[in-house]
Amino acid sequence: MPEPLLATTGLRAGYGGKPVLQGVDLAVRPGEIVAVIGRNGVGKSTLMRSLVGLLPASAGGIAFRGAAVEGLAAHRRARLGIGYVPQGRDVFPRMSVADNLTVGASLLPKGERPDYERAFGPFPILRERRGQRAGTLSGGQQQQLAIGRVLVGGPALILLDEPSEGIQPSVVQQIGRTLVDLNHRTGVTIVFVEQNLDLIRAMAQRSYVMDKGRIVAELTARDLDDRDLVRRHLAV
Amino acid sequence: MDLLTHAFTFLYQIGDAFSFLVLSACGLAVVFGMMGVINLAHGELIMCGAYVTAASTRAGLPLPLGILAGALAAGAVGMVMERLVIRHLYGRPLDTIVATWGISLAATQGTLILLGSSMPGIGTPLGSFTVGGYSYSTYRVVLMVAAVAVLAGLYLAFNATRFGTLARATIQVPHMAEALGVDTRTVYALTFGLGAALAGLAGGLYAPTMTIVPTMGTTFIMEAFVTVVVGGADIFLGTAPAALVLGTVRALLTTWQGQLFGQIGLLVAVILVIRVLPRGISGLILRERA
Numbered sequence: 001m002p003e004p005l006l007a008t009t010g011l012r013a014g015y016g017g018k019p020v021l022q023g024v025d026l027a028v029r030p031g032e033i034v035a036v037i038g039r040n041g042v043g044k045s046t047l048m049r050s051l052v053g054l055l056p057a058s059a060g061g062i063a064f065r066g067a068a069v070e071g072l073a074a075h076r077r078a079r080l081g082i083g084y085v086p087q088g089r090d091v092f093p094r095m096s097v098a099d100n101l102t103v104g105a106s107l108l109p110k111g112e113r114p115d116y117e118r119a120f121g122p123f124p125i126l127r128e129r130r131g132q133r134a135g136t137l138s139g140g141q142q143q144q145l146a147i148g149r150v151l152v153g154g155p156a157l158i159l160l161d162e163p164s165e166g167i168q169p170s171v172v173q174q175i176g177r178t179l180v181d182l183n184h185r186t187g188v189t190i191v192f193v194e195q196n197l198d199l200i201r202a203m204a205q206r207s208y209v210m211d212k213g214r215i216v217a218e219l220t221a222r223d224l225d226d227r228d229l230v231r232r233h234l235a236v
Numbered sequence: 237m238d239l240l241t242h243a244f245t246f247l248y249q250i251g252d253a254f255s256f257l258v259l260s261a262c263g264l265a266v267v268f269g270m271m272g273v274i275n276l277a278h279g280e281l282i283m284c285g286a287y288v289t290a291a292s293t294r295a296g297l298p299l300p301l302g303i304l305a306g307a308l309a310a311g312a313v314g315m316v317m318e319r320l321v322i323r324h325l326y327g328r329p330l331d332t333i334v335a336t337w338g339i340s341l342a343a344t345q346g347t348l349i350l351l352g353s354s355m356p357g358i359g360t361p362l363g364s365f366t367v368g369g370y371s372y373s374t375y376r377v378v379l380m381v382a383a384v385a386v387l388a389g390l391y392l393a394f395n396a397t398r399f400g401t402l403a404r405a406t407i408q409v410p411h412m413a414e415a416l417g418v419d420t421r422t423v424y425a426l427t428f429g430l431g432a433a434l435a436g437l438a439g440g441l442y443a444p445t446m447t448i449v450p451t452m453g454t455t456f457i458m459e460a461f462v463t464v465v466v467g468g469a470d471i472f473l474g475t476a477p478a479a480l481v482l483g484t485v486r487a488l489l490t491t492w493q494g495q496l497f498g499q500i501g502l503l504v505a506v507i508l509v510i511r512v513l514p515r516g517i518s519g520l521i522l523r524e525r526a
Contacts, residue, residue: 075420091409095404099401099404103401103413107416
């Protein structure tokens with residue numbers, strides 16, 4: 001097994017002294033697409049925020065490309081190649097699509113010209129709407145912008161938190177296909193939190209199941225083919 | 237006095253009130269309007285700019301360079317203030333009010349103790365010009381041009397530069413900017429520093445027209461806050477039109493009934509606008525809901 005791109009050991013984190021993550025151990029190899037599933041409130045989004053650096057780890061470690069990153073500020077982790085597409089998308093609402101992408105490209109080293117084709121190629125709608133205020137885009141378009149905004153920074157790992165939330169099913173499928181295609185073409189590693197069974201089955205090569213702040217099971221590609229098994233892990 | 241002269245006097249007074257409001261408020265519009273930091277020491281940053289400008293001009297520096305020195309000094313003081321105090325209080329407005337009020341008092345009294353109750357002025361340059369038998373200060377016209385130039389400069393800084401894009405992103409969704417690789421602490425520090433430098437610029441520009449005393453900040457701060465509150469969060473759609481509206485009200489009432497009524501009218505206008513438009517003028521233009 002090659003060295004993992006991302007690995008956590010005994011990761012703990014929470015809000016204001018209230019623990020949410022109770023010791024998460026996971027490892028993701030370069031080029032994988034891994035889903036994180038589980039019921040509401042088991043800590044999936046908290047895990048994402050903690051990996052990105054928006055929530056400090058209270059104990060345990062996060063290794064990215066073999067180096068410890070749990071002590072780094074979020075912007076330093078982003079510059080190492082961790083891209084984050086949050087739940088609710090968080091586009092900059094009063095800025096144009098183009099300016100949103102500029103922010104995504106700002107982490108590139110000085111002198112490297114941003115390549116906006118990285119976003120426009122997979123998501124042509126962004127080119128069409130580049131002068132439009134991001135807050136006026138539809139949910140699906142905002143999701144594409146949030147992903148495109150990360151892509152222009154050339155990440156090695158993309159963390160997506162519920163990419164299907166609040167988006168019409170046809171667009172969800174299209175975004176799923178685009179991400180899988182991107183993974184095939186560029187080898188970018190993807191870890192995503194999801195409740196949508198179809199999107200999980202369309203994208204994930206394997207999956208972690210979370211419960212009460214821990215990883216409690218791992219599903220292989222074959223397990224993911226079993227709709228009922230996956231549905232049981234998603235159910236309340 | 238014929239009609240044209242009347243019209244000119246009136247326009248001159250509107251311009252004068254407008255430039256005063258724009259210049260005193262633009263730094264605060266950045267710090268309070270954009271960043272949401274209530275900086276009660278804004279007036280003391282203006283005072284700092286005035287003192288440095290007056291001191292360096294008296295030491296032989298040409299006035300424009302003296303004004304620049306005032307702006308840079310206030311900007312540097314602002315960055316230090318952000319690093320030591322403001323940074324620890326983001327998202328805690330009440331604590332920020334108390335802390336910056338404390339800074340304001342300490343700065344006023346400290347200046348009084350160290351530099352005395354007043355500093356010799358530097359005199360208004362450029363003399364005057366005459367229209368229809370009445371004379372007007374040429375320097376006041378320079379101030380009007382400066383106010384417009386500052387607005388244009390800020391527009392370019394926030395909309396046409398990389399820093400401006402990152403600053404707007406940081407102010408709109410801070411955690412997302414951070415997660416995209418923006419060093420948001422540095423952006424906040426620089427933005428606060430910019431606001432402080434604009435305050436210093438206002439102090440420097442008005443230094444030749446005022447008595448330079450430690451409490452001079454209070455002359456500016458009330459007008460600065462009401463202009464920003466009436467304007468709302470956007471400098472260009474808010475602060476500038478607010479300064480124009482309030483400046484016109486003040487000029488009208490001052491011409492009609494004198495300075496005191498000008499001041500009262502300004503405050504009444506503020507109360508009326510806030511009653512009708514809780515998000516200020518830019519809130520109306522951007523159709524933000526209260």
